[in-house]
Amino acid sequence: MAFLTISDLSVTFGNVRALDKVSFSIERNEIVTIVGANGAGKSTLMRAVMGLAPVLGGTIEFDGRSIRRTSTHAIARKGIALVPEGRGPLRQLTVRENLRLGAFARRWNADARRDFDEALDRFPALKPRLTQMAGTLSGGEQQMLVIARAMMARPKLLLLDEPSLGLAPLIVARVFETIASLRAMDVSVVIVEQNAHAALGMADRAYVIENGRIVLEGTDLLGDPRVQEAFLGGIVS
């Protein structure tokens, strides 16, 4: 049994079916990418896993247990962290406070403090900004902050929703470097991306989602001609 297994998951908002019988899974220590166009249902899928979207049918199992009816904060405490799209940081809290709240479910002990120091080593740009409001950070710094904050919870599964959105190419590259380095930390990662190139490059496996359905699954989608045409502008890397 996979680490996270989703079968036949359907989500509707009013009359709009956002996800239609989506099935997908991820193993321990795996990095999986889900690519799809804007509005294809990628973010909804992530939110549904966290209990933030109205699930109509299907099952969600994490570590062998159903979490479909578990509340969001309890899912977070089971070890799944979602880095939400766009406005991720608590803008009116300081960088330090954001990081501390990342460890909300844990005790603030020596262990947590060590993680805090490690997070700052991993993202040195945050160090001089600790007492600044998170809202005053640049886009790249904010993205690093939310990833660092998510890691403060010591998650077993990390869901990243469009980590490259709105960032300059140079910074995107650094964000993905960081994500790749998480592999060493015994954490499974799901990356949802519109900007598929970098994400597919680092993934063990990938899915393509279109109009709320998984249309393609494979281990080397980067080389798949359909994917190249749809998401990579036909350029062979």
Added chain:
Amino acid sequence: MVVVNRNGFIVFHNNEVLAIDNVFMAAVAFLASRDTGIGVGMRKTMIAIGLSAVAMATPAYADVQIGVLMPTSGFAAGFGLEEQGSIDLFMKSYSDLGPAGKLKLVIYDTRGEPAQAISLTKKLIDSDKVTAIIGPYLSGESEAAFPVANRAATPIVTPSSAKPGIAAANRPWAFRFSSTTDKTDKALIEHWTKKQSKPIKNVVLFYDGKDAVSSSDGKTVMPAALKAANVNVLDAISFQTGDVDFSAQVTRAKALNPDGIVVTALFTEAGHLVSELRKQGMTQPIAAGVELSLDHKFIEIAGKASEGVLTAAEFNRDSSKPTVVQFVKDYEAATHHLPGNSSALMYDTLSLMRHCIMSTGVVGNSEADKVKIRDCWANMNGVEAPIAGAVTINKDGDGVRQPNFLVVRDGKFVVDP
């Protein structure tokens, strides 16, 4: 034990009365909003049902029906509850009218609000078809309700409102049992200045700018009475009904260093004011107008600071007159409270209303019956009331009587000779 009586009040065992519409509306609003599963239309329907249930709580009576308006909730509820005690006591012994059947009272709570007084006056006349109305309590309410009754040719008698001119402006159907402040103020100031060892030349006048009678008293009536007694008003400082912080007013008065202090306010605000005056170290003699209503709550609120405060009132609880002694005894036995000025005024007004019904041969609720009651009040001259004694109503529709002067000694109002 809780009983919902026919007047739309919930009556608790200790005689405290709660207007049913308040609780009901609160409950309806609460339920309607809690269950948001139901639509707006349904919620509106529920509220409408609530409102009509309140309307239906008013039954149809035969016999002679008299409406009563008084505040049993809101800031003036204390007065209404004193009146309620007298109503219960009176109706126990005197609801029988002989050949005319029974005296029936339709009682509504005005919450002390003029707007409520207007709509309830209309309701009493139009849907309850009362022959006459007793009330409302406050001058502001009477000022608003009198024209309504006057236009509808229905007698209306306030037991208590004391602001000058409000019955005179609504001839020939509006009356009041109480005396007006222009008469009582003059007597009070004369008595007060005469009693002081140090002559009073300059005073600071405090008045409630929101309460109708206190405000008219403080702005025009009391200054005229003071002027007539050659007393100069250094400053007239206002506050508002419901105020509890009087520090700013007293600090301002203290800087003027007057010889005496005059207050025209309801007992609650007067209590807080007097308390603050003494707290800030002002020891000058204090005179308070009839608005104080001789309420023991004034002494409770002001505490020791109330000692020596002089006031005027119609009712003297410590009178040795047998009918008064009997009234105080019966009232206390029935309600476990001592009667206040408001209790006495209501009891006498009810007695006189019954006198008018029985002596003029009122038999029901017709136009002719209304005229009989009106003429009885208009021509009242020396009619004996149980507490006040001989009652005369002047051409303005006002009661004419000499007030008693009372002073606080050892935590009680006693007659100041």
Added chain:
Amino acid sequence: MVFLQQLINGVMLGSTYALVAIGYSLIFGVLRLLHFAHGEVFMVGAFIGLGAVVYLHVGPLVALLCAAVGCALLGVVIEFVAFRPIRRRNGSLLAPIVSSLGVGLLLQEVATNLFGAEQTRFPPQFEGEMIRLGGLFVTSTQLFILGTSFVLMLAVHLFVSYTKYGMAMRASAESTDVARLLGINVDTVIVLTFAFASALGGVAGVLVGFAFSAISPFMGVSMSIKGVAIMLIGGLGSIYGAMVGGLILGVVEVMTVGYLASSYRDAFSFALLIIMLLVRPQGLFSGASAAKR
């Protein structure tokens, strides 16, 4: 000298306003809703304090504690009865306003029946001793009230700034979704906020009872209106705005009464509010949203 005395009078009044307004701000910050029964919680606090003093013969500090605990419980009950069911069903924005108004009325009527409609007061010894400072005077009770208010404001500041749940409260105020994703049980935070805000309101009720000897079922009504006005002046949901706004309103009221007339008092207060809304609509202390400290 008279001016200084009036300033003292104003700060006295304002510090009690501030405590009530902080409660409003805390709840508004987390729920984005006006809690219209908060004034009635304040009223209940005064009665609990009075009951503790009269029947249990406790001192002022214990009376404050009783009111704080009692009102915290009441606040939690109100959250469970009047707010949570609506939130669960994604009710309209208007629904909780109406239901909290309903709870407020209910509390008023229940209090009227239990205690009577008239004002009652603390025993006279709670008025305290008069202390003269040159030409100025204060009472020991006034100093106690001022001290308690400022200690509580400091406590609120420390709580929301430095404790885990204080941060969680601010996080929930900014985004309930993000807070949940961090493992914060937002429902717990809301309950905690209600308890905390209501405890402050209860304490303010007792303090006002000490200060003005005027405890009645209707004492919360004007306090509710003032609380909302202060929140608008200070910035919606801002705790520091509530503190400063409360003091400003108290001083403005006292100065208007002291130098003009009491009938201008509300006019001036609302003029201040309107000017504030025109010149600085976001209030004194504000950012883009209400989750600021």
